[in-house]
Amino acid sequence: MSLRMSVLIAAYAADLAAVNIADKLITKYSFTETGETSAGKPIYRKDELLLAYLEIDDIFADNIDHRFHVDKVVFASRHRSDSGEPTLTTHVSGNLTSEARFGGRPNRLALADPCMVKAALQRLRRAKNELGLEQYRVSVEATHHGPTELQVPSVFVEIGSSEKQWQDTLAAEAVADAIHACAKASVSGELSVGFGGGHYSMKHTEVNMGGEFAVGHILPKYFFDTFDPSMVRLAFERTVGRCTTAVIDWKGVRGPVRKELVDFLESQGKRVVRV
Numbered sequence: 001m002s003l004r005m006s007v008l009i010a011a012y013a014a015d016l017a018a019v020n021i022a023d024k025l026i027t028k029y030s031f032t033e034t035g036e037t038s039a040g041k042p043i044y045r046k047d048e049l050l051l052a053y054l055e056i057d058d059i060f061a062d063n064i065d066h067r068f069h070v071d072k073v074v075f076a077s078r079h080r081s082d083s084g085e086p087t088l089t090t091h092v093s094g095n096l097t098s099e100a101r102f103g104g105r106p107n108r109l110a111l112a113d114p115c116m117v118k119a120a121l122q123r124l125r126r127a128k129n130e131l132g133l134e135q136y137r138v139s140v141e142a143t144h145h146g147p148t149e150l151q152v153p154s155v156f157v158e159i160g161s162s163e164k165q166w167q168d169t170l171a172a173e174a175v176a177d178a179i180h181a182c183a184k185a186s187v188s189g190e191l192s193v194g195f196g197g198g199h200y201s202m203k204h205t206e207v208n209m210g211g212e213f214a215v216g217h218i219l220p221k222y223f224f225d226t227f228d229p230s231m232v233r234l235a236f237e238r239t240v241g242r243c244t245t246a247v248i249d250w251k252g253v254r255g256p257v258r259k260e261l262v263d264f265l266e267s268q269g270k271r272v273v274r275v
Contacts, residue, residue, distance in 0.1 A: 011076045038054065109217060115214045
């Protein structure tokens, strides 16, 4: 008999998108109040899923796995971009360089469960079609921002990219469905780390939509401006299970750096998959 894993769904109480998503989760999936509170709001439960509001922005929430004693964390969150393009996104957190301007610690990565990312992404696309959200782009994002110190797997599922979308109830429903799906994480795939491409990694998005691979951490093209092999090694170490596969957006990494990356990966005994 398998043990059921407890999962925290975390929503920053001052985040319009997070509150919108939490409202949808509570009503659509029949969460009930536990009698406890967080950030002045009730904590809710549905089976093994716990939904709690946070007093601090989720990018700074480096200790909530200890506070809530859970096995996984899913952050319901906003996504912001200058373009304001409607987006439904998911990603793992972490700081790939010596900068940590948006939470976490420099050169540190959150623990990734690629199957959570894959489950969220597949459900986002399905929900987009079911709910008529044609204007929204669905994609996985490269690893970025905090938190970095959680010792359980975590993932962000987000509405972007401006206040208009954060308040969109259909977009919130799509993300609520994706959060519910990735909290269950019933999909499978060869655990992988992604390399190359832009911040919105469409190659890795399509890989995760398929059946063979599940890509968690993604180290994008800009990471290779200051290529640090120790961070490549860390991306595999900070992936749950036995992760030995690198999925490379071949045209999304410059040739000379790509050769350096492949040589390093092969020296570490990693399987290199070209997409």
